[in-house]
Amino acid sequence: MSGALLEVRGLRAGYGALEVLRGVDLDVAAGELVAVLGPNGAGKSTLLRAISRYDVTLRGGTIVFDGADLTRANTERTVRLGCLQVPEGRQLFGRLSVEDNLRLGAFVRRRGTLETDLRSVYERFPPLAQRRAQHAYTLSGGEQQMLAIGRALMARPKLLMLDEPSTGLAPQIVEQIFAIASELARGGTALLIVEQNAYLTLRHAGRAYVLENGAVALAGTAAELLRDERVKAIYLGGSTA
Numbered sequence: 001m002s003g004a005l006l007e008v009r010g011l012r013a014g015y016g017a018l019e020v021l022r023g024v025d026l027d028v029a030a031g032e033l034v035a036v037l038g039p040n041g042a043g044k045s046t047l048l049r050a051i052s053r054y055d056v057t058l059r060g061g062t063i064v065f066d067g068a069d070l071t072r073a074n075t076e077r078t079v080r081l082g083c084l085q086v087p088e089g090r091q092l093f094g095r096l097s098v099e100d101n102l103r104l105g106a107f108v109r110r111r112g113t114l115e116t117d118l119r120s121v122y123e124r125f126p127p128l129a130q131r132r133a134q135h136a137y138t139l140s141g142g143e144q145q146m147l148a149i150g151r152a153l154m155a156r157p158k159l160l161m162l163d164e165p166s167t168g169l170a171p172q173i174v175e176q177i178f179a180i181a182s183e184l185a186r187g188g189t190a191l192l193i194v195e196q197n198a199y200l201t202l203r204h205a206g207r208a209y210v211l212e213n214g215a216v217a218l219a220g221t222a223a224e225l226l227r228d229e230r231v232k233a234i235y236l237g238g239s240t241a
């Protein structure tokens, strides 16, 4: 796809001598919600971390984000460019207040609009507004996921990547998180979401990639993948019946 916000081509990456990603091609355009599915150990988290330039060794291929070459960028520059990842497990500062966690998300920005952005995060996530002075560790799992997303929003992302946002959350809360992701996409933000829950994710995504063993095994629109016999057999486990 030309004109994509994120264009990954032939990406090979891993950890030291271990090659995990073996030539991945992927695109995400502004306003798209794109899912990455696949079994445990397929390299989904490695893919997100390679894109956000966090602790993964690149071995080949290109990552172009908003016209910039991310293979030459560090994590901070990647964040400044508007490419943000909410890591698996959320990685909040539990001993800091909700509000301080949010303020830290804006570390790459100049001051000035910070208060406006805080207000808009609180409007989007009312439970965070009620708990702004509480330690982050006192929040429920769903509230912590909201805080992790809110913190990323403070950096004004053009692309927001979520790694298994549904982990440990009740189905109703997961629906809320996906509703928020869809709303952000409608507002023009690009979303790249890694999930184990294939059916749920395909119901919200526009397109999806299935990653197996460090390579893209299948790619298509969410509607195509929901109909795909192989996806049905391996990833949907009859749950669409």
Ligand SMILES: Nc1ncnc2c1ncn2[C@@H]1O[C@H](COP(=O)(O)OP(=O)(O)O)[C@@H](O)[C@H]1O
Pocket (backbone or CB within 6 Å): 015, 018, 020, 038, 039, 040, 041, 042, 043, 044, 045, 046, 047
């Ligand atoms: N920090 C790390 N150091 C070394 N190997 C890692 C590291 N993180 C993940 N791996 C390995 O990379 C492979 C892909 O892992 P990962 O990207 O986490 O898969 P997924 O997110 O699809 O479950 C696995 O074999 C895993 O053991």
Ligand SMILES: [Mg+2]
Pocket (backbone or CB within 6 Å): 044, 045, 046, 088, 163
């Ligand atoms: Mg993972």
